[in-house]
Amino acid sequence: MLTRQAEDYLKTIYEIERDGDAAATTAIATRLGIAPASVSGMVRRLARQGLVAVERYRGARLTARGRRVALQMIRRHRILESYLVTRLGFGWDGVHEEAERLEHAASADLIDRMAAALGNPDVDPHGAPIPRTDGSVDDTRLRTLDDLAVGSPARVARMSDRDPALLRYLGELGIRPGVTLRLVDRAPFEGPLTVAVGRARHVIGSAVARKVYVR
Numbered sequence: 130m131l132t133r134q135a136e137d138y139l140k141t142i143y144e145i146e147r148d149g150d151a152a153a154t155t156a157i158a159t160r161l162g163i164a165p166a167s168v169s170g171m172v173r174r175l176a177r178q179g180l181v182a183v184e185r186y187r188g189a190r191l192t193a194r195g196r197r198v199a200l201q202m203i204r205r206h207r208i209l210e211s212y213l214v215t216r217l218g219f220g221w222d223g224v225h226e227e228a229e230r231l232e233h234a235a236s237a238d239l240i241d242r243m244a245a246a247l248g249n250p251d252v253d254p255h256g257a258p259i260p261r262t263d264g265s266v267d268d269t270r271l272r273t274l275d276d277l278a279v280g281s282p283a284r285v286a287r288m289s290d291r292d293p294a295l296l297r298y299l300g301e302l303g304i305r306p307g308v309t310l311r312l313v314d315r316a317p318f319e320g321p322l323t324v325a326v327g328r329a330r331h332v333i334g335s336a337v338a339r340k341v342y343v344r
């Protein structure tokens with residue numbers, strides 16, 4: 130049995146590693162909002178348990194076992210979010226914190242039953258892929274909205290689920306997974322972007338556009 134803290138570390142290391150690099154202590158600390166000094170001790174403990182391998186001067190990488198646990202936590206999190214939104218009427222901006230707590234408490238059986246009740250969805254309400262029971266996941270890197278060429282249409286694939294205010298804002302603009310939009314204009318020097326969503330045009334900041342993933 131792992132502690133809640135250990136489970137959160139593995140999930141965080143998985144997310145950082147997705148970008149290619151080993152998870153440096155500072156990167157883990159930033160994501161978890163804690164001091165780097167307390168991260169090193171926990172990473173060493175995870176290494177002793179065979180869940181991560183530490184690369185000197187670079188950071189931690191998940192072992193096959195660590196990756197399995199991380200994906201299991203992510204599966205729980207995303208199924209819980211899906212269930213809360215689809216079956217219990219929560220807004221998509223209100224489920225992340227709830228799922229953060231429940232993912233550590235729910236049994237594998239409960240999660241599988243929730244998934245089955247939902248018809249085993251592939252993605253959660255924020256468009257994030259749900260790992261399958263065998264640990265496979267379609268976690269391909271997607272480009273962000275601010276990366277699009279002007280004039281090109283794209284379909285919204287997913288967005289960060291961490292900031293409820295951002296999700297509410299995007300929801301008001303009609304920017305949700307599955308929606309088609311088009312980048313109309315981009316102001317120079319990281320200026321705002323003009324985006325066409327259906328007949329509406331919205332001007333959004335490039336920081337917001339970096340949190341929306343498109344295909």
Ligand SMILES: [Zn+2]
Binds near residue numbers: 206210225226228
């Ligand atoms: Zn979430």
